[in-house]
Amino acid sequence: MKEKIMALATFGGGCFWGVEELFRTTRGVSETASGYMGGTTSNPTYQDVCSKTTNHAEVVHLKYDSDKISYAELLGIFFDNHNPTELNRQGPDVGTQYRSVIFTHDKLQKDEANAYIEKLTADKRFNRPIVTKVFPAETFWIAEDYHQQYLQKRGLSVCHI
Numbered sequence: 001m002k003e004k005i006m007a008l009a010t011f012g013g014g015c016f017w018g019v020e021e022l023f024r025t026t027r028g029v030s031e032t033a034s035g036y037m038g039g040t041t042s043n044p045t046y047q048d049v050c051s052k053t054t055n056h057a058e059v060v061h062l063k064y065d066s067d068k069i070s071y072a073e074l075l076g077i078f079f080d081n082h083n084p085t086e087l088n089r090q091g092p093d094v095g096t097q098y099r100s101v102i103f104t105h106d107k108l109q110k111d112e113a114n115a116y117i118e119k120l121t122a123d124k125r126f127n128r129p130i131v132t133k134v135f136p137a138e139t140f141w142i143a144e145d146y147h148q149q150y151l152q153k154r155g156l157s158v159c160h161i
């Protein structure tokens with residue numbers, strides 16, 4: 001039997017611990033990893049990213065079964081669980097690494113993400129403009145081991161979300 005190829009999605013919505021736990025526990029998502037994307041430094045460390053010199057965002061890279069959950073549903077979860085009107089911050093976390101960003105893996109994802117943002121804006125879902133940026137996915141740099149499934153390892157279920 002041929003193994004199903006899982007789809008990829010990458011979201012940045014503040015500290016990756018809470019975002020990772022949110023998607024890790026989502027039906028249809030088979031794998032999550034916390035890491036960095038969108039910057040200029042190869043193989044960045046958490047310390048590098050926190051230095052504000054890499055331009056990387058903290059992101060969650062996930063694999064999902066598109067027969068069980070759609071990309072649009074993932075977008076809904078993403079926008080329901082962070083504040084997309086905050087520029088370079090989520091809750092107490094401040095800095096460009098905490099920006100709201102979607103890294104798309106193909107043209108369909110790009111079109112869906114932009115259409116989703118346009119609909120949220122037209123529906124006046126938020127009382128301020130959405131600042132979430134949509135970019136093509138770049139190299140995903142996995143974060144250090146201690147960041148992976150951080151909340152689950154500590155018996156926690158929420159962070160900033």
